[in-house]
Amino acid sequence: MSKEARELKDYYLTKEFEDKYNYEGSLGAEVCERGTVIRLWSPIAESVDLRLYDNGSTGEAETIIPMKLCERGVWEYSVNENLSGKYYDFALKIKGKVRISTDPYAKACGVNGKRSMIIDLNTTNPNGWEEDKAPLKGAEDIIYELHVKEFSYDENAGFPENVRGKYKAFTVDNTTLRNEGKLPTGLNYIKELGVSHIQLLPVYDFASVDEAGGKDSFNWGYDPLNYNVPEGSYASDAARGEVRIREFKEMIQAIHKKGLRVIMDVVYNHTFSLDNALQNSMPYYHYRLDAKGELSDGSACGNDIASEMPMTEKYIIDSVLYWCEEYHIDGFRFDLMGLLTVDLMNKVQKALDETYGRGEKLIYGEPWTAAKTYMEKGAKGAVKDNVNLLDENIGIFSDDIRDSIKGHVFYEEVAGFVNGNLKQTDKIEAGLTSFGLSPNHIISYVSCHDNHTLWDKLTITTGDEAERRKQNKLSAAIYMSCQGRVFIYSGEEYLRTKNGEHNTFNMPIGLNKMDWELTEKNKDLVSFYKELIGLRKEMTGLCDKSKTAKENITTFVKEEGLLGVKVANKETSLVKPVYKEALIIFNANKEEKTITLPEGKYKLLINTVKKNNERDDILVSDKIKINGITALFLGKM
Numbered sequence: 001m002s003k004e005a006r007e008l009k010d011y012y013l014t015k016e017f018e019d020k021y022n023y024e025g026s027l028g029a030e031v032c033e034r035g036t037v038i039r040l041w042s043p044i045a046e047s048v049d050l051r052l053y054d055n056g057s058t059g060e061a062e063t064i065i066p067m068k069l070c071e072r073g074v075w076e077y078s079v080n081e082n083l084s085g086k087y088y089d090f091a092l093k094i095k096g097k098v099r100i101s102t103d104p105y106a107k108a109c110g111v112n113g114k115r116s117m118i119i120d121l122n123t124t125n126p127n128g129w130e131e132d133k134a135p136l137k138g139a140e141d142i143i144y145e146l147h148v149k150e151f152s153y154d155e156n157a158g159f160p161e162n163v164r165g166k167y168k169a170f171t172v173d174n175t176t177l178r179n180e181g182k183l184p185t186g187l188n189y190i191k192e193l194g195v196s197h198i199q200l201l202p203v204y205d206f207a208s209v210d211e212a213g214g215k216d217s218f219n220w221g222y223d224p225l226n227y228n229v230p231e232g233s234y235a236s237d238a239a240r241g242e243v244r245i246r247e248f249k250e251m252i253q254a255i256h257k258k259g260l261r262v263i264m265d266v267v268y269n270h271t272f273s274l275d276n277a278l279q280n281s282m283p284y285y286h287y288r289l290d291a292k293g294e295l296s297d298g299s300a301c302g303n304d305i306a307s308e309m310p311m312t313e314k315y316i317i318d319s320v321l322y323w324c325e326e327y328h329i330d331g332f333r334f335d336l337m338g339l340l341t342v343d344l345m346n347k348v349q350k351a352l353d354e355t356y357g358r359g360e361k362l363i364y365g366e367p368w369t370a371a372k373t374y375m376e377k378g379a380k381g382a383v384k385d386n387v388n389l390l391d392e393n394i395g396i397f398s399d400d401i402r403d404s405i406k407g408h409v410f411y412e413e414v415a416g417f418v419n420g421n422l423k424q425t426d427k428i429e430a431g432l433t434s435f436g437l438s439p440n441h442i443i444s445y446v447s448c449h450d451n452h453t454l455w456d457k458l459t460i461t462t463g464d465e466a467e468r469r470k471q472n473k474l475s476a477a478i479y480m481s482c483q484g485r486v487f488i489y490s491g492e493e494y495l496r497t498k499n500g501e502h503n504t505f506n507m508p509i510g511l512n513k514m515d516w517e518l519t520e521k522n523k524d525l526v527s528f529y530k531e532l533i534g535l536r537k538e539m540t541g542l543c544d545k546s547k548t549a550k551e552n553i554t555t556f557v558k559e560e561g562l563l564g565v566k567v568a569n570k571e572t573s574l575v576k577p578v579y580k581e582a583l584i585i586f587n588a589n590k591e592e593k594t595i596t597l598p599e600g601k602y603k604l605l606i607n608t609v610k611k612n613n614e615r616d617d618i619l620v621s622d623k624i625k626i627n628g629i630t631a632l633f634l635g636k637m
Contacts, residue, residue, distance in 0.1 A: 005284045006293030008044075012285050012309065013376060017043075022310050023072040027318075028105025028228075029088070031120040035080040038088070038118070040103065041311060042281045043073025045092045050077050053087040056110015056117060056241060064091075084120035087241070092281060101280035104315065106226050107326075108241035111211050113225045113232075116277075117241035121326060124245040126253060134330045135259045137196075139537040139574045141362065143263065144195040145448055146490035148203060148234045148251075149218060150513050157185040157516040165215065165509070167234045167247040171254040177516055183523070185516045187258045193493065193526070194533030197362065198255060199263040199333055201449060203248070205229040207272035208506065211238035218509040220449060222301075222335060223272035227319050230327075252328050261330035263362060264323060268307065268316045269339035270299035278305075278315075286312045290374045298339050298373025307340045308379035313347065316340075320348055321355065330361060337365025338383035339373055342390060345382045349391040364395030364443050364485070387441055397443045401431035401482055405475050409451050412460045412502075417588045418471040418478070418629065419461045422561030428586065429563055433550035434483045440545045442484030446475050447492050452502045455495040469495075470629040473528055473608040474586065477631035480536050481565075481584050483549050493529035494518040528608070535605060535633060539582055540575050541567040556598050561589040566598060579603075579635030590628040597624055602634040 011017060021043040029038045040048060048069075051061035067075040067090075075090075087110050092099045102109070108117035152159040152169030158176045163169040175186040184192060202221030209219045211232035221231065230248040232238030255262050271278065274295075278286040288296035288304040296304040306312050323329040332348075334340060345363070352361040367384040380386050387396055399409065404427035408414035417424040434442040447454040454475060458468045472495065480486055490496070491514055498504050504512050519526055536542060541552035557564035564585040569577035583602060587593050597620065604618045608631045619637065626632055 002289075002293035004293070005289055006291075008284045009289050009293070009376075018310060021073040023074055024314070025074070027074070028103055028107060029116070029118045031082055031084045031118060035078065036083040036118060037076065037078040038067075038103075040067070040075045040090060040281060041073055042075060042092055042094075044282060045075065045094050046096075047093045048075040049091040051089050051091060052083070053115060056087045056239060057112065057114050082120065083118045084123065085242075086118045087115040088118060089115050090281065094283065099280045102226070102277045104277040104281055105228060105318075106277070107228055107322075108245060109205060109226050109229050109232075110241055111232060111239045113205050113207065113229065116226075119242060119245070121245070124242050124249065126246060126250045129249055129253065132253045132256055132328055134256060134261050134328065139540070139572070140543045141197055141485045142195050142533055142536075143197045143199050143443075143485060143487045144190055144193070144490055145199045145201070145487065146514070147201040147220065147449070147512070148231075149509060150490070152186070153509050153513040154516045157514070159186070162236075165234070166236060167230075167244075167251040168236060170251040173254075177520060179517070179520070181520050183520050185519070187255065187260070189519065191258050191260060193530050194537070195260060195488070197261045197263050197331065199265060199487075201265050202267060203231050203234070203264060204266070205231050209233045216509055218506065218512060220505040222267050222505065224267050224270070225272055225276060227266075227268070227315075228322055249327060256328070262328075263331040263333055264329045265333045265335060266320070267335040268319070269305055269334075269336040270301045270303050271305065274303060282311075285309060286315070288374045288376070296374040298369040298371050299336055300370035304339055304373050306376065307344045308375055308377045313341075313344050316344060317348055317351055321351060324352065324356065324361060332361070332363055334363070334365030334382075336369055337396070338367050338369040338381045340365075340382050341375065341379040342382050342386055343379065345394055346391045349394055353393075359393050362395070362485075363393065364397070367396035368399070387437060390441070392438050393440050395441055395443045395485060397445065397448075397487070398431065398435070398482075398484065400427065400435060401442075401444050401479060402446050404428055404431060405446050405478050406454060406457055407461060412452070412457070415461045417561070417586075418474045419458055422588055425558060425560055425563055425588075428478060429555060429558060429565075431478075431482050432565060433553050436550070438545070438547055439483040439485075439549050442482070443487050444479045444482035444484045445487035445489070446479050447489040448487070449489065450503075452500075453489065453496045453498055454492050455497050456500055456502075459497075459500070467629065469525070470609060472525065474588065474629055474631050476529060476532055477584075477606075477608055477633075478586060480532050481542060483542055483544065483553070486533075486536065488529075490514060491518070493526050494522045495525060531606060538569075538575060538577055538579075539567055540569045540572050540577055541582070543575075556583075557585070557595055562587050562593055562595075564595060579605075581636040583632070583634040583636070585624075585626055585632040585634075587626045587628060587630050592625055592627050594623055594625050597622060597634075601637045603637055604632065605635050606631070606633040608632075
């Protein structure tokens with residue numbers, strides 16, 4: 001098969017093929033006033049039959065209809081009838097053999113994505129959907145990463161049993177812990193924390209969870225099946241294709257009403273397997289192959305999507321625009337963005353900017369690959385080394401600031417600045433000003449769903465719990481002082497743990513769920529994060545995304561394990577700073593240090609070793625003592 005695959009791919013790469021078959025029109029099933037039209041792009045097919053069903057997963061086709069071959073390899077069926085609610089797939093004859101395929105452009109599907117569904121999307125809109133829109137942008141983008149099921153699965157979090165782990169949980173307001181404290185949970189908790197954007201782990205239809213299975217089934221969802229359909233296991237009824245769409249929209253609507261924006265985690269770099277609509281309708285067109293015709297595996301998941309191919313590129317851009325238009329999504333986090341091309345990412349940003357306004361939709365991703373990938377057509381990957389080729393508004397996760405703060409992400413016992421490696425001071429200083437890049441390019445963080453939680457990493461490197469708590473606060477103080485955008489892994493602020501497991505993608509939900517009781521147990525940490533986020537929004541010198549932003553920050557003291565910087569805060573259209581000049585000091589040494597301050601009088605704003613996080617009225621000048629493993633924030637009077 002590898003030889004045949006390589007021959008097919010070489011044919012697809014010819015100028016003759018592209019000139020004859022590249023197509024710019026709409027694809028998939030569309031229901032409109034004049035009826036229903038279904039289009040499938042498959043220039044290599046000898047014939048295509050449309051098969052219609054009443055059921056989304058069982059039974060034989062009730063109708064089989066030969067489709068008409070139109071220009072540029074597009075097969076079409078059009079009828080003056082509303083077929084909304086029917087399920088369908090295709091029987092394609094390719095090289096004399098019949099292949100069964102769902103629709104790559106499917107907007108709805110049956111349980112487990114076995115059959116595509118024709119849907120009149122207007123019938124899926126909840127009340128008030130036409131008025132739904134993103135809240136206005138604030139002084140800073142504070143991104144909070146969470147998983148739909150993890151968010152509400154905890155039985156102590158106050159969510160009704162029938163919505164736990166579902167889209168519907170987001171529509172339940174004013175949830176609280178089921179104990180005497182009655183602290184807020186859910187969206188109210190996230191809003192009060194100071195977050196502006198929620199980033200949802202994959203919510204498109206993925207293959208790794210049985211949608212008809214038990215309520216405890218779990219996966220992160222990085223195994224795409226239907227890119228343009230919401231995942232069914234989070235719906236109240238996965239068997240009815242319209243339900244997941246309506247409930248997904250209700251979730252977005254509820255999040256927007258709470259004053260939060262929604263970012264979608266997308267995985268356009270690989271699929272769950274080759275048994276999917278992209279491969280079955282156009283064998284090997286959408287996948288990378290090496291010179292021998294073997295599948296490229298830069299994703300370490302078995303295959304790589306060939307985003308350099310024109311119709312694959314179109315597919316991804318169409319998909320991104322569809323999620324924005326139909327579901328009001330406010331931004332995208334690209335998994336293994338390094339496997340996607342620079343050209344694709346720039347075109348995605350351009351398309352969103354042209355449609356919604358420059359910078360209205362946030363775009364960022366992982367600027368790396370898991371292994372070598374085989375790009376065709378001289379394409380360049382959107383990896384860290386190519387960041388200067390990317391549109392300035394495309395962000396990348398900064399592994400440099402992450403690892404310099406807490407230690408190497410893969411080598412568990414290797415420490416960073418806060419937990420013992422004081423030689424990282426220069427990197428911390430560089431990270432504050434985005435390592436010389438535009439702040440728009442940088443996502444500053446120390447933890448995410450991947451690898452150890454921050455608390456678990458610190459537990460490995462530091463035995464004393466009290467010292468770890470100080471390290472956690474210092475970690476947060478550093479990355480929230482970096483220019484760029486702030487990214488928080490859900491629960492980091494309450495010392496989230498996964499009991500030392502670093503890769504929990506398919507482990508039990510009991511391990512992965514958000515443990516909301518920890519918000520009460522560690523409410524001093526939660527309060528600290530809230531205070532830190534609030535101060536960040538006031539410090540325009542840190543929030544500045546301009547090319548000259550680095551001029552806002554100047555170093556006034558630096559030695560091993562100790563760094564002090566001055567931040568200039570200018571008035572903006574959104575913020576009138578209380579303190580036009582502020583000082584931030586990090587001491588990663590275990591010993592107390594005495595520092596000479598720049599001339600002036602200062603008010604102590606945050607001291608990370610304090611148990612309460614009330615702003616301090618203490619005025620200081622000339623010199624100040626800073627405890628070990630501590631951060632200080634001061635405002636100039």
